[in-house]
Amino acid sequence: MMEELLHSSPGLVNFGIFFLLGTVLLLVVLGFVTYAILAERKVLGFMQNRMGPNQLGGKWGLLQTAADVLKLLLKEDTIPKLADKPLFIIAPVIAFAPSFMVLATIPFTDKLQFADIGVGLLYYIAISGLTTIGAVTAGWASNNKYALLGGMRAAAQMISYEIPLVMSVLGIILLSGSLNLNDIVAAQADTAWFIFLQPVAFFVFLIAATAELTRVPFDLVEAESELIAGFHVEYSGFRWAFFMLSEYVYLFAMSALVTILFFGGWLPLPFLGFIPGAIWFALKFSMVVFIFIWFRATFPRLRADHLMEFGWKVLVPIALANIFLTALGKELFEYFF
Amino acid sequence: MMSGEFIAFMGIALVAVIGGVLLLNLSNVMHMMVALVFTFVSIAGIYVLLSAEFVAAVQILIYAGAITIIMLFGIMLTRHEDTSEAPGSSWRKFAVFLGVLGFAAVLYFGIYNLDLPQMENTLHEKNTMQIGEALYSKFVIPFELTSVLLLVALIGSIMLAKKDDEKEGDKE
Numbered sequence: 001m002m003e004e005l006l007h008s009s010p011g012l013v014n015f016g017i018f019f020l021l022g023t024v025l026l027l028v029v030l031g032f033v034t035y036a037i038l039a040e041r042k043v044l045g046f047m048q049n050r051m052g053p054n055q056l057g058g059k060w061g062l063l064q065t066a067a068d069v070l071k072l073l074l075k076e077d078t079i080p081k082l083a084d085k086p087l088f089i090i091a092p093v094i095a096f097a098p099s100f101m102v103l104a105t106i107p108f109t110d111k112l113q114f115a116d117i118g119v120g121l122l123y124y125i126a127i128s129g130l131t132t133i134g135a136v137t138a139g140w141a142s143n144n145k146y147a148l149l150g151g152m153r154a155a156a157q158m159i160s161y162e163i164p165l166v167m168s169v170l171g172i173i174l175l176s177g178s179l180n181l182n183d184i185v186a187a188q189a190d191t192a193w194f195i196f197l198q199p200v201a202f203f204v205f206l207i208a209a210t211a212e213l214t215r216v217p218f219d220l221v222e223a224e225s226e227l228i229a230g231f232h233v234e235y236s237g238f239r240w241a242f243f244m245l246s247e248y249v250y251l252f253a254m255s256a257l258v259t260i261l262f263f264g265g266w267l268p269l270p271f272l273g274f275i276p277g278a279i280w281f282a283l284k285f286s287m288v289v290f291i292f293i294w295f296r297a298t299f300p301r302l303r304a305d306h307l308m309e310f311g312w313k314v315l316v317p318i319a320l321a322n323i324f325l326t327a328l329g330k331e332l333f334e335y336f337f
Numbered sequence: 338m339m340s341g342e343f344i345a346f347m348g349i350a351l352v353a354v355i356g357g358v359l360l361l362n363l364s365n366v367m368h369m370m371v372a373l374v375f376t377f378v379s380i381a382g383i384y385v386l387l388s389a390e391f392v393a394a395v396q397i398l399i400y401a402g403a404i405t406i407i408m409l410f411g412i413m414l415t416r417h418e419d420t421s422e423a424p425g426s427s428w429r430k431f432a433v434f435l436g437v438l439g440f441a442a443v444l445y446f447g448i449y450n451l452d453l454p455q456m457e458n459t460l461h462e463k464n465t466m467q468i469g470e471a472l473y474s475k476f477v478i479p480f481e482l483t484s485v486l487l488l489v490a491l492i493g494s495i496m497l498a499k500k501d502d503e504k505e506g507d508k509e
Contacts (some may be wrong), residue, residue: 072343072402084367086368087368087371090371092373094371116391117390117463118391118463118464119390119391119394119464119465122394122395122398123390123394126394126397126398126401126402127397127400127431129397129401129402129403130378130396130397130402132376132406133371133374133401133402133405133406133409134405137367137371138407140367140413141367148413152410152413155406155409155410158406159402159403159406159407162402179465193494233347260403263474313437
């Protein structure tokens with residue numbers, strides 16, 4: 001269905017259909033964010049031997065996040081008197097818009113995708129970098145030293161971890177011969193899931209992805225014990241909700257990307273092909289989200305200088321070596337077989 | 338004439354020009370940077386319209402992502418309270434006006450008489466692969482020279498940073 005739509009001639013009807021589909025995707029993502037926050041609190045609770053939210057919406061606290069969002073929307077919207085007002089207002093928009101834009105290129109199944117871009121993988125990485133500008137702008141516009149420190153840390157961390165992130169996927173690009181996410185999944189259908197062919201790349205990517213998402217153990221950007229909350233200290237109400245929302249939309253996007261790059265996207269396990277691709281995708285995707293939550297419960301936060309050293313002196317050389325070995329392996333394989 | 342491509346181009350070009358004008362007219366450096374981001378992103382949009390998707394993605398990655406952040410760093414670490422200086426004397430303004438006029442005339446005649454032959458191109462298919470093949474076969478020597486140049490710049494910046502460290506060490 002999507003395939004035909006993408007190739008049909010442009011017109012007002014098509015615009016309407018795409019607008020509607022975009023809205024549906026937004027609602028799906030909002031639903032995911034609602035329950036991802038609940039899942040995070042529940043899983044953290046169980047791992048720390050406590051209950052987590054269990055009052056609102058039955059035993060499982062199913063309405064807890066909805067109530068939280070309602071509270072945020074009803075909260076007073078404060079703008080500090082000495083803040084840079086135009087930048088303070090535009091910063092959450094700059095931070096959120098790219099997080100939703102990256103979803104366009106992600107193929108959920110072989111038929112369900114919004115844009116089949118030739119450079120899909122690069123598009124994701126490029127657009128997600130724009131959020132950093134939102135964080136830095138917010139940190140600066142708040143006119144608060146903690147916010148400024150948080151913004152600087154966000155910029156430094158995201159720039160340094162983007163490099164191992166890109167370099168770790170270069171091995172996959174070498175093996176699949178394409179930047180297109182559909183082709184990458186197709187290459188995995190021909191050989192094996194890239195987690196088996198590129199295990200080193202998987203670990204580098206997972207670590208760099210956690211850092212890009214600024215989640216524990218790399219959450220120096222908002223480290224509540226040292227910076228209160230980093231670049232969004234001065235934000236409240238729905239403006240703060242936008243930062244939170246973009247963080248969780250990135251969790252959605254990054255988990256989907258890990259699923260596609262390393263776990264074969266919608267591809268089934270052998271002999272289980274009768275289960276539809278969408279369900280396979282959802283299963284693998286949920287597993288990756290769980291791993292990210294698990295990380296949060298088990299690792300202590302890194303120190304700022306350790307973080308930079310780890311990124312530049314450990315991850316980058318490993319990623320480089322991985323590229324070299326992958327290229328060598330590919331050439332030898334083609335030479336002998 | 339009112340094709341979708343035309344509408345898209347007008348929208349993107351408008352944002353690019355507005356971003357550029359704001360960059361010149363705003364007085365606060367941080368505001369200028371945000372205006373510049375809009376210009377960078379809309380230029381990437383124009384690349385997409387020209388079916389150069391790889392260049393578009395790299396434009397956003399390098400310019401809107403990395404370079405802007407580095408400039409923001411520079412601004413924050415120095416005196417970010419500074420605003421633009423007041424304009425100079427009226428004679429200087431007149432000279433600048435003449436310069437702008439001359440530039441506009443040169444550009445106008447240059448573009449007016451420009452006749453680009455229509456060529457068949459296959460840019461929209463495997464854009465990245467075409468760039469890679471051109472870069473590593475036809476233009477491999479300029480490419481390698483550029484990488485050497487970048488390496489020299491990198492070593493130079495490391496040397497500069499090292500010198501600063503030693504001086505600070507001497508003070509202590």
